[in-house]
Amino acid sequence: MNATQDCIVLLGDSLTHLAFEPGGFALRLTEEYARKLHVINLGLSGYNSEWAVPVFEQYLPKKGVQQDVPKMQLLVIWLGANDAIVPQPHYIHSVSLSALASNLRKLISMVKSPDSPYYAPWTRVVLMTPPPVDTYQRAEDARAQGLGLDRDFDKTRRYAEAIKEVGDADGIPVVDLWTRLWQGAGRDEHAMSKFLTDGLHLNADGYFIVYDELMKVIADKYPEILTEKLKTVFPTWDELGTATDPLALLQKRDILAA
């Protein structure tokens, strides 16, 4: 791939992976940004923040080749749901609260720190918190699969808070889905099932809110990349159809140019 079209990177776990299926927020983002920004799926099911670090490091282009690859205009980091697992043998590994915070800072500083070999000052970063778990729904789902309950309501809440603290301390905008969905469920764990499929993963109603909240944060913090502000990289067919020399117009454009 060449650098004709820049990109949005969604780095996360299964909440991100599943967001590319119908009803998912990533799919809506892909449609919304078509011909402007590619939306890249770095959703790694079952990954915790510790496992995400080496993956992201291998993914990022080093300074010397950045001009040859699509610029990452937006990076959405959505981790923590698996860090907060209740330890199970031969399963996803639990990560401590302090290690989650430190891993998030590592990911952010890869693009934000001038000393990083991957320094990309143009990249806008957003953190997202995981949804509240519904341990009633989760236990039922686990029982049906012959498994034990692998999440705890308060543990996930604390992990969501830790993510918010990293964002607040480091000046990174946070889409606080935990709080927003908790409010949406009337602060009732039983009612969370209206947003969840299995006590952990979101359904289309849950993803609808994710999309909405992410777009609100973009509008608030990074309004220059709202789609209505962006040009398509190449002209639209009606621009070409009415031109006397359409081939002369077929040059890559700066989507951010006013």
Next chain:
Amino acid sequence: MNATQDCIVLLGDSLTHLAFEPGGFALRLTEEYARKLHVINLGLSGYNSEWAVPVFEQYLPKKGVQQDVPKMQLLVIWLGANDAIVPQPHYIHSVSLSALASNLRKLISMVKSPDSPYYAPWTRVVLMTPPPVDTYQRAEDARAQGLGLDRDFDKTRRYAEAIKEVGDADGIPVVDLWTRLWQGAGRDEHAMSKFLTDGLHLNADGYFIVYDELMKVIADKYPEILTEKLKTVFPTWDELGTATDPLALLQKRDILAA
């Protein structure tokens, strides 16, 4: 973006662009190849093959930077539907049959010719033919918008044949959707509406066949990139969860390695 995950590129017009919406074949391909190959949307609504050439030329990485960007493992070229337009003022430009063939050869040789600055011998190429148009449905849709009929059944058929001839002559596999959908409609133009939304663009039933036919051609000509033959680039969570040192496993893998 770095070269951790290779890609499938879908180069086309609105038939490709709309294929990234729910029900579209590109979306199914994206789900199918998740964590193995990125699926890149180069769907340019209203573009003919002449306009696609300079876009693709700017998109392709030159030899010197190919090692830094995702390898294009599969290129699907789906053009011709707009080349076959019945000329309208200030609108999509009609392209002659011979120019369509020549443009397709230009696109193919960009990656296949050793003399090309974009030579990428690893890229598998597939051509697709446009669906038959339903001029009854199309005329109704155009009338509702105060426009004239902009497609002709036989013209689109001839353009589809020209694409098939290019593939046959140059040894490039062709997904002959025109013929397949025509058979599916019992060779009755009126019945094509079961696959089309407006006489030109496909509905979910039409895209279902596109996906099916494309996967058949992949299975037949390029079976090594069927998803069941490919590894995920990074290990799955259960590979990591059962490992004694998961971090040691977190290296990019060759998805094609047996």
